[in-house]
Each structure stands twice: as C-alpha cells, then as structure tokens.
Amino acid sequence: MSDVYVVGIDMIRFGRYPDRTVVQLAADAALLALDDCGVAIGDVQALYSGNIGETMTGQRTLQLIGQTGILVVNCTNACATGATAFREGWTAIKAGLYDIVLCIGVEKMQPGMIVKKKVGNEPLPAEGLIGSETMPAVFAMVGMEHSRKYGTTPEQFARVSVKNHHHSTFNPKAMYQKETPLEEVMNAEMIAYPNTKLMCSVNVDGAAAAVLMSAKKARELGLEKRAVKVRASALASDAWSERNLVMQDINTVTRLAAKAAYEMAGIGPDELDLVELHDCFATAEILHYENLGLCAEGEGGRLIDSGETAIGGRIPVNASGGLLSKGHPLGATGIANIYEVVTHLRGEAGQRQVQGARIGLTHVVGLGSACAVHILEKV
C-alpha cells in the first residue's frame, strides 16, 4: 500500500468575499496549492471537492481554471466536509488508482447563526422549536455539563478564546489578528452561557486546497523535501439521536475517530507536537482536549490554565488561531487545519512556528455526525 504525501497545500485568507463566487474562491486555493509544489493542473488525475452549499463545485472550479478531463468526486459531511474530501483523495492513492490528486474544501457562509434546517418532510423535534438545536445552544450545554461534572469555570472556557486569538495575531491568513484579553472575552455579548460572542467561531468565507501524491511519485519529482506524510486518516460517524445530542454526539464521534487514527499511526497523543482541533466554540476545545487524549478526563480546564496548549507549551493547540479567530467556513475548515499542521511540520510557520514539530494531528467534527482525524508527519 503506497504511502501518501501532502506535497502542496495552501489556503486563501479567511474573510468576507461578497464579490467572489464559491467557485472563484475554490480556484484561488487550488492554484495556490498547485503553485506551492510546482505541479501543473494538467498533471492532476482526480479532484476531490468538499463543499456544502452548492452542487458540482469541483467540476465548476476546474471549468474556471480552464482544465478538462480531470475526474471529480464531490463530498459533503457537515463540518468534516473538507477533511472527507481530503480523505477520499488519500484513499484513491492508497488504492493505487492515482499518483496525483487535488483536494479542495470551500464555503461561502451566510451571515448569522447556523440553525439546523428542516430536511425533507421529517418532523421537527421539539428541541428545534425551543432553540436548543442551534449550534450555540448545543455547545453551551456541553460546556455546562462539563462544568457540572468537573467544575470547569467560565474563565477556563474563556481562556481558550484568549489563547486562540493570541495565536491568530501571528497568522496572516486568519480573519482576525487581534488580542482579546480575558476581560474582553468574558464581557462580550453573551450568546449562550458560558460562550460569549468572542467564544463562538467566526462565520467567514474561505477555501483551502492540498495536492496529494504517492510517495513514489513525490520521490520521482523531487518533492520530498517539503512533503508531509499522512500517517493516519480516520473518519467516524455516530448515530445522531435528537435526544442524546448533548454530550454524546460531540464526544463519542471524536473518540471513535481519534482511536482509529492513533491505531493506524501506531502512536499515542504523547507523541504529538501540535494539534489543530475543532474549536467551533470555546467550550468545545476543552472537551476535545479530553476526547483526543491530550489530558485525562475532566482535566481540560486545568490544561488550558497550565498554558501547555499555547504556542511554546507542551502541546500547542490551534496555533492558527482556530475557528474562533481564523474563522470557520464549514467545507474549507478540514483542509485549512491540515494546512496549518503541514506548515509547522515544514518549519514554515514564521512567528507562530511550533519549534521542532515533527508530528501533528488535525480534527474536525460535524454534528449529524462526522468526525475526521488526520495524523501528519514530517517526511
């Protein structure tokens, strides 16, 4: 089975692009990723495209670039959409079908809150009517449940946001690049306790793309120097029970994917040098510390207090600024967080570089549910 390398990867700066289409954003990211490794679009054999909001995005992106004859698979998987597209590309190389594939994640977001839409003609559960199926409500509840069980404080949740906003001041591709002191985070408009507005991910447009290559082809083309090996690619889903949504879905699915990824890589969380995880809300980051095994059960609050998840700490988390400050364009997020880890493993992360990083983990989780975990290693 062929090893698979990320040889080229890039993203556009996350932000608001009212005058550009989703396909234009996707094309921008695709061309940046190709340029990153000097691969011509004509040498790409297949495109795996992740986008939630539109259809046939992959084909339309290639059309805009002016390229024909590259087969396209379009994937959707809630917030794990981009990572799923990445994983389908990885799978195809593993299967020996192709040597060079392009993976794109892209989204244009609508301003405002994301509410679960009624789908088909299924009954809308009561939770939807009383608002608890809005994402802010769900992640408020999981935070409060953590507080109840382990005594996690509002300050501890808020510190996640302080840290990630601090990290983003070093990331030119983040939507926001400004410090948010603890007081400012805690005094911001309350969205759903304990998450204030500064503890909710940023609704932005974005796109990211990666060029994956079989190890053999990367060696042939002399692209090993900046290549990063995909040591594990795991995807998991859990049944979405409307009644058990709180706690169960968010945690279980991440634990399933993390377990599969660690097994595939043959390593444990102790061997990781950095992590980009799905901080869609500040409360989520604390939970995922535990779900990903970065600390023991119930220790998430103490982990953020310790400073160990800040750049310079034992295991920096969301060096990019995370979804809280870099932004969260749903379909793009999965590949954007792989971009962040790859950039560190290459030693190209500039002021935010995690020194000596050799192995990193990325995590995205979409309710519904789908969770993708990738473990990446410097070649």
Next chain:
Amino acid sequence: MSDVYVVGIDMIRFGRYPDRTVVQLAADAALLALDDCGVAIGDVQALYSGNIGETMTGQRTLQLIGQTGILVVNCTNACATGATAFREGWTAIKAGLYDIVLCIGVEKMQPGMIVKKKVGNEPLPAEGLIGSETMPAVFAMVGMEHSRKYGTTPEQFARVSVKNHHHSTFNPKAMYQKETPLEEVMNAEMIAYPNTKLMCSVNVDGAAAAVLMSAKKARELGLEKRAVKVRASALASDAWSERNLVMQDINTVTRLAAKAAYEMAGIGPDELDLVELHDCFATAEILHYENLGLCAEGEGGRLIDSGETAIGGRIPVNASGGLLSKGHPLGATGIANIYEVVTHLRGEAGQRQVQGARIGLTHVVGLGSACAVHILEKV
C-alpha cells in the same frame, strides 16, 4: 490489490412515495440489500451514500435503522451520484481500508421539469434564459445534431422508447410496466423535438443499495455463489462549457469513462453481454450506443432498427426498462442500473433474463459533468 465483489444488492420499486422521507426510502433499500446477502448492518464498516437533494443522508439513514458507529461519506455528482458513492466504496476496499461496505443511492424527486438552477452569484448564461439549458432542450438538440450528421430519423429515436417500455413489462421494480407502440410514442405530447413525453425519463422517487466486499471476505463468508466481481470502475468529468454543452459534454465524458473502464477491465465492447446505459431521453440512448462502442460512429439509428439491443438480441440495452420506463430518481439511478446488471449475471432476472450473461456494463452520466462506467463479471 483486493478484488471487490458485489455480494448483496437490491432496490425499491421506483415510483411516487409522497408519504415517505428520503431517509426512509434509503433505509428500505439498505435493508433489502443486506437481506439479499445475509450480512448484518453491524458488520458493515463504512457507508457511502449518494443523494443530491438533502444533506447527511447517510448518517440519517443509519440513525433510522438504529445503527451507530459506521463511518459515512456522502457523495454528490449530478446523475452519477449513486455510481460515485458505489465507486468510493469500491475504492476504499481496494485501498484495504475495509472488507465490507454499504453503498446507497437515493432521491425524492419533485414533479415537473428539471431546470438548471442558478448557483451562487454567477451570471446566468443566455442559454438558460431562452430555455436551452433545460434537459429536454439539451437532449433534443443532441438528437437533432445526430440526425443532421447521420440521417437518424424520429422513428429510430422513438423505437428506443418502444424497446425500453417493452422491457419494463417484465420488471416488477419499474415505475411503468406497459407496452407503448411506436405510434403511441410518436403521437405523445411533444416535449422538445424529436423527444415526445414518452421519450423522456420518468421523474420518480427511488432508492437502491449494494453491499460490497473484498473477495477474501466473501470467500470466508461463503458468499461467492451469487457474487459479482467489479472488473472496472471508471469515473470521468469534462469541463462544462455553457457554449459547447450540446454534443461535447454528453459525448466526450462518456467516451472518457468508457475508455478508462475498458482499459481497466482489459476487454472491449464485443465481450459485453448486456448494458444498462443512461437513457434519460430516447435521443441519448442512440448517442451512447456509439459512445460506448456498441456500434460504429453514426450507426446508432441502424442499431436500434436491427433489434440487436432488445432482450434476445446481440447486446441487450436497458433490459430493466431504463430511465424511460423504470424511472430516473437521480441519486438512485447509478446503483439501480448496477442492480439490473448484477441480477442478470446471477441469472435471477426472471422473464427479462439475458440468457448466459457473464459480463455487463453500466453507464450513468450527469451534465456538469460526471460519467461513471462499471464493468461487472460473474464470479
């Protein structure tokens, strides 16, 4: 690289199901396919779900079945959606990731004509405004272009519909099961010349599902007797030029996929015993005879006249009744036509059985564009 077998496959009868959700239809098909091979849902390792109209369909289907912990990939690729989901499942087994996967294709259709929707904020091309981007218009134009070049007659196009409606009288899972004599087809309401209403595919709800297994696992479980080997799985896309849509897109992409499939299988069209192809309109079937190499360029009209593509002929095409009479629920069609070919290869097609069938080909093509061709062989 592991051989991949279809060990279980089934579909619901295509029709109108106003009281059932897309997820209920998908679950019906999934349970039928599992029952077909005696595999328990708990033994399935991954689900590849193809559906255009809704999101997270795969996860919601598993939820309805009551199963947790099976990872899900949702795919879309226009009319090739179901076949793409099937191919992603095949790819994952090829890659050695899983031994048992479930693939589902499902759609609930809206009554009425399918018009290309404006996507994003891209300009709507002039063709859309004058109606030529409606599917009936596109497939009328490609038919007329074939007539102009090769002298194909309206009667020849109409005979496709007569044949496929005849075939469907033997298929209990077809939407319609009635004969339509040539006169009735030609005198039906004109939709877009030369295609009358009886020469347009039927807008129905539907679902189909397949259980794929590594050859090794199928042997272990004693499932070889009714297994069918996937000898080739090819997917192709072509740039969608609004200006060159007519002829170019429909033909080129099918030729790309067919070439790739024949190469992968190491056979040519002469070795096929039956074909299920994308007869979304009667005109399309004539074109695809040529695109798939069933006859020489320009000979499509003569091929339908010869009767060779009817059951009992040299190379029966659309023994199921095809999209014209069985129906065309977009996301379901790709797996439904694999069901048809597998059923013949197993010798279980009853009154419509293509005698001695050992190798068959399936073809779906979605404008935009995506074309999938599978070549299947009796184990």
